[in-house]
Amino acid sequence: MAYCIHCGNELRHGVTHQCVNDTSGNPMKYTAAAAEPEQGRPDSESAGAPHAKTSSAVQVDGQVLLNLLKNPMSALNMRGDQTGMLYGIIGMASSIIGFWLFGLGIKQMFYSGLGMMSALISDFGMGSRALLLGLFSTVILLGSFWFTGNMVTKQKLDMKEFIAKMGSFQLPFGAALILSGLISFMSLKLAFLILVLALMTGLAANSAAVIELYRMGSSQWIKFFGVALGIYVLFLAVVQTVLL
Known part of the structure; x- marks a missing residue:
């Protein structure tokens, strides 16, 4: 009834x-x-639960990575959610790995004829210093850009959003650093050339991306560059002196 x-x-x-x-x-x-309720129809909430659980899982999309390599400025469209943070961390990690490989390539010079694997499994000294240098260099650079951008423009861009955008922006330059690190096991001169080009291009491109991200006017550029690069050089010098 x-x-x-x-x-x-x-x-x-x-x-x-x-x-x-x-x-x-x-x-x-x-x-x-x-x-009367339809028999056999699952409750909408319980039916949606598995889907919600699946959608909450963060996965890396190869197409997104390829797009970031082709068009780095698309990184500025990233959001500060879990997915955006994941791509930001991947971009930063690529630069750090590139520094590490380059350090191992230099170290291989001291192990003549022993090859790449010997540098990987032998004493970690040169590789560990390069790894720490890449880590601190990347973190300090992005940190100085975030702090200075917020200060100069009076905008309060969230740190997570900044990492998602500018971290993922590092991916193509990180790929170039990884290439340099791998080539360093075969030709140190060529690897060093690629390294310098990647670092110089990356610094210029990062500066342009931050200017675009914060919508800085031309009157703010000099102040931004002076403060941001000053903080970067100062902190990196302290890290090299104390830790490296």
């Missing part, structure tokens, strides 16, 4: 019911069959 959910009257099979509580002018008509 079914009842109207609006007026409480009994609904009979095959008999049209006009609700007595209808005040809209358009009668709400129900039948007992329509009022």
Whole structure:
């Protein structure tokens, strides 16, 4: 037996019911069959739960990475959510790995004829210093840009959003540094040339991207460059002196 959910009257099979509580002018008509819940239909909340759980999982999309390599400025469209943070960390990690490989390539010079694997499994000295240098260099550079951009423009860009955007922006330059590191096991001169080009291009491109991100006017550029690069050089010199 079914009842109207609006007026409480009994609904009979095959008999049209006009609700007595209808005040809209358009009668709400129900039948007992329509009022009864459909058998076998899962509850909407429970049915959506597995989907929500799946959608919450963060996955790396190769197409996004390829697009970042082809068009680095697309990184400025990243959001500060879990997905954006993931690509930001990947971009930063690529630069750090490139520094590490280059350090191992230099170290290989001291192990003549022993090859790449010997540099990887031998004493970690040169590689560890290059790894730390890449880590601190990347973090300090982005940190100085974020701090100075917020100060000069009076904008309060969230740190997570900044990492998602500018971190993922590092991916093409990180790829160039990784290439330099791999080539360093074969030709140190060529690797050093690629390294210098990647660093110089990366610094100029990062500066341009931050200017675009913060919408800086031409009158703010000199102040931004002076403060940001001053902080970067100062902190990196302290890190090299104390830790490296």
